[in-house]
Amino acid sequence: MRVGVFDSGAGGLTVAKSLLQTPLFDEIIYYGDTARVPYGIKDSNTIIRYGLEAIEFFNNFDIDLLITACNTVSAYALNDMREVASYPVYGVIEPGIWALEKKGINKDANILIIATRATINSKRYQIEIAKKGFKNIMALQTGMLVPIVEEGIFEGKVLEAMLEYYFKDIATPDAIILGCTHFPLIAKSIKNFFHNKPILIHSGEAIVEYLLSLGYKKLPKTPSMQIYASDNVKNLRTIAKKWLSQ
Amino acid sequence: MRVGVFDSGAGGLTVAKSLLQTPLFDEIIYYGDTARVPYGIKDSNTIIRYGLEAIEFFNNFDIDLLITACNTVSAYALNDMREVASYPVYGVIEPGIWALEKKGINKDANILIIATRATINSKRYQIEIAKKGFKNIMALQTGMLVPIVEEGIFEGKVLEAMLEYYFKDIATPDAIILGCTHFPLIAKSIKNFFHNKPILIHSGEAIVEYLLSLGYKKLPKTPSMQIYASDNVKNLRTIAKKWLSQ
Numbered sequence: 001m002r003v004g005v006f007d008s009g010a011g012g013l014t015v016a017k018s019l020l021q022t023p024l025f026d027e028i029i030y031y032g033d034t035a036r037v038p039y040g041i042k043d044s045n046t047i048i049r050y051g052l053e054a055i056e057f058f059n060n061f062d063i064d065l066l067i068t069a070c071n072t073v074s075a076y077a078l079n080d081m082r083e084v085a086s087y088p089v090y091g092v093i094e095p096g097i098w099a100l101e102k103k104g105i106n107k108d109a110n111i112l113i114i115a116t117r118a119t120i121n122s123k124r125y126q127i128e129i130a131k132k133g134f135k136n137i138m139a140l141q142t143g144m145l146v147p148i149v150e151e152g153i154f155e156g157k158v159l160e161a162m163l164e165y166y167f168k169d170i171a172t173p174d175a176i177i178l179g180c181t182h183f184p185l186i187a188k189s190i191k192n193f194f195h196n197k198p199i200l201i202h203s204g205e206a207i208v209e210y211l212l213s214l215g216y217k218k219l220p221k222t223p224s225m226q227i228y229a230s231d232n233v234k235n236l237r238t239i240a241k242k243w244l245s246q
Numbered sequence: 247m248r249v250g251v252f253d254s255g256a257g258g259l260t261v262a263k264s265l266l267q268t269p270l271f272d273e274i275i276y277y278g279d280t281a282r283v284p285y286g287i288k289d290s291n292t293i294i295r296y297g298l299e300a301i302e303f304f305n306n307f308d309i310d311l312l313i314t315a316c317n318t319v320s321a322y323a324l325n326d327m328r329e330v331a332s333y334p335v336y337g338v339i340e341p342g343i344w345a346l347e348k349k350g351i352n353k354d355a356n357i358l359i360i361a362t363r364a365t366i367n368s369k370r371y372q373i374e375i376a377k378k379g380f381k382n383i384m385a386l387q388t389g390m391l392v393p394i395v396e397e398g399i400f401e402g403k404v405l406e407a408m409l410e411y412y413f414k415d416i417a418t419p420d421a422i423i424l425g426c427t428h429f430p431l432i433a434k435s436i437k438n439f440f441h442n443k444p445i446l447i448h449s450g451e452a453i454v455e456y457l458l459s460l461g462y463k464k465l466p467k468t469p470s471m472q473i474y475a476s477d478n479v480k481n482l483r484t485i486a487k488k489w490l491s492q
Contacts, residue, residue: 035292036282041396043478046281144404147393150287158390161407232289 012069040116051077258315264450286362297323
């Protein structure tokens, strides 16, 4: 089976990595819309349009299902994409929330969602988590962490100053939803900031577990992976080499 | 006369501001390609394509000249844009270098250029400044400052950590070219970091002085200004209100 993985740029590589670590598919076709990255600062109509254009891109490949690794696209464009696609399309929000329940987190626990401005403004995480009976939900837009991760900064003073900026007035949460695919790369620093107490929900791990729960089977062989981009694909392949070995 | 000001997003508002402070035109038509911002992390072919599409946008307006406020576009797309436009197109790189000479900066002075990755990689500033006889030129990509300015952070710990990250090993320069239109908003912090010693070159001020030198005349009345965007224009208008009053 051939899976498409769509992301606004490089972030979705953290989801691809999970699909390489726990093989469910024979082939991964990764497409990053690097010519228009980032999506998380953009308008809902623009994000929907970009999501639909990704479906057009994948028309050239004979994929069996599509994973929208980008949380922002998952928040806004999933229904529109599902309407035009001829294969199932999965986002990362539903699996993330499913993982939150699966980990047995108490309904009274403090849940912190961190994501881009667009994802937070969509309220998709907040509404769906509240529906599951969780009572203490906090949502925070932490979009500046994206370019920092893109720069390859995964620890150190700049990141610490940024975490301090975002989290200084926030009590240690019991669980943090990493609502942006870039954030797994700084998961350690985020966890450290809160004295290693919170459980972190990672989109890549969540989608793999979610697909397994739907009946997809673990394969014995690591999938092959092709990488495409709307902009300089060499650049994305260089980042992929670096990130996939992190 | 009606001038078009094109930028990848909000950054060019610092150039528009200079045109409001020193009126040379009756009307300003500002267009920010906010659906695809930022350009500075993108490939040259993509940037050229976006520049040409901006010319198409301005075909709907009867402009007398176009100022490409974005340094990245100025570095890559100016010639292509000039070929298809039916009016003069000015970038900000040539005026910036002109301003450097105009300020009487010594040819032995240490010149630091800070800009996005794409602008620095184009080597446009470096080559043109060297042609003028300047001997000590250093170029540094400081792209993470862009999202910080977009977030509205113009001072404080996050910015200081970022300046420390970029500048910690750099001797105090005599002049700094702010090679990205976002940077004038943090000019004070940058100057402070270097103990207020360097002379700063600001694209907006430079283009105004440059146009005056070409014979454009100062008008008695502040121009009217219209703002357009490829994405949510409300957002850009809100930023404009805030920045233009800074």
